[in-house]
Amino acid sequence: xxxxxxxxxxxxxxxxxxxxxxxxxxxxxxxxxxxxxxxxxxxxxxxxxxxxxxxxxxxxxxxxxxxxxxxxxxxxxxxxxxxxxxxxxxxxxxxxxxxxxxxxxxxxxxx
Amino acid sequence: xxxxxxxxxxxxxxxxxxxxxxxxxxxxxxxxxxxxxxxxxxxxxxxxxxxxxxxxxxxxxxxxxxxxxxxxxxxxxxxxxxxxxxxxxxxxxxxxxxxxxxxxxxxxxxxxxxx
Numbered sequence: 001x002x003x004x005x006x007x008x009x010x011x012x013x014x015x016x017x018x019x020x021x022x023x024x025x026x027x028x029x030x031x032x033x034x035x036x037x038x039x040x041x042x043x044x045x046x047x048x049x050x051x052x053x054x055x056x057x058x059x060x061x062x063x064x065x066x067x068x069x070x071x072x073x074x075x076x077x078x079x080x081x082x083x084x085x086x087x088x089x090x091x092x093x094x095x096x097x098x099x100x101x102x103x104x105x106x107x108x109x110x111x
Numbered sequence: 112x113x114x115x116x117x118x119x120x121x122x123x124x125x126x127x128x129x130x131x132x133x134x135x136x137x138x139x140x141x142x143x144x145x146x147x148x149x150x151x152x153x154x155x156x157x158x159x160x161x162x163x164x165x166x167x168x169x170x171x172x173x174x175x176x177x178x179x180x181x182x183x184x185x186x187x188x189x190x191x192x193x194x195x196x197x198x199x200x201x202x203x204x205x206x207x208x209x210x211x212x213x214x215x216x217x218x219x220x221x222x223x224x225x226x
Contacts (some may be wrong), residue, residue, distance in 0.1 A: 004153075039180035042202060043154060043202070043217050044214070044217070045213065045214030045215060046214075048212065048214060087152040088154070090153075098159055099158050099215065100156065101155070103152055103153045
């Protein structure tokens with residue numbers, strides 16, 4: 001079945017450093033989504049990427065969808081303590097299918 | 112409408128007992144999803160509904176799990192004869208449309224502990 005993988009599992013950075021998490025799917029995706037889950041919280045939708053090679057930015061966050069629509073990345077510039085949490089990528093095989101989540105990358109930011 | 116509501120927030124039950132969780136989605140959302148999340152893992156798909164129709168159920172889900180969404184509004188997830196391995200956070204999510212322009216909106220979850 002469809003699998004979504006993420007690396008790294010954990011990342012500890014000094015405040016102000018950059019952070020990147022990578023997501024890979026075993027199958028071609030219709031779209032990929034990114035969610036953030038704060039400690040003790042629930043996943044919150046950040047963004048959806050649909051087109052091959054698409055790049056979207058939200059302030060310090062840059063999201064990219066691979067040309068083959070099987071991988072994606074999230075890059076945070078100059079991390080802040082408010083960025084702490086687990087970042088999940090999640091993909092759909094078709095736009096009408098359920099979303100399959102990756103295992104997440106847990107980000108810790110040292111002030 | 113304040114978002115997706117789940118009840119209860121926490122449930123402690125003895126092994127072998129039955130438990131039922133409730134989810135109230137955002138009112139205009141026609142899709143409702145149940146996921147399970149254990150510590151350090153991503154949400155694992157359980158089942159989903161479009162209106163009142165249950166469209167898919169995970170093959171990983173045993174027959175002890177059942178979900179309903181009568182009248183296409185709130186949903187319930189029942190676990191019969193609970194086992195310690197059922198201990199997890201059970202998340203409900205809803206979406207306005209199948210093509211997820213705005214993603215899923217998750218509830219705060221029900222944390223189940225089986226002792």
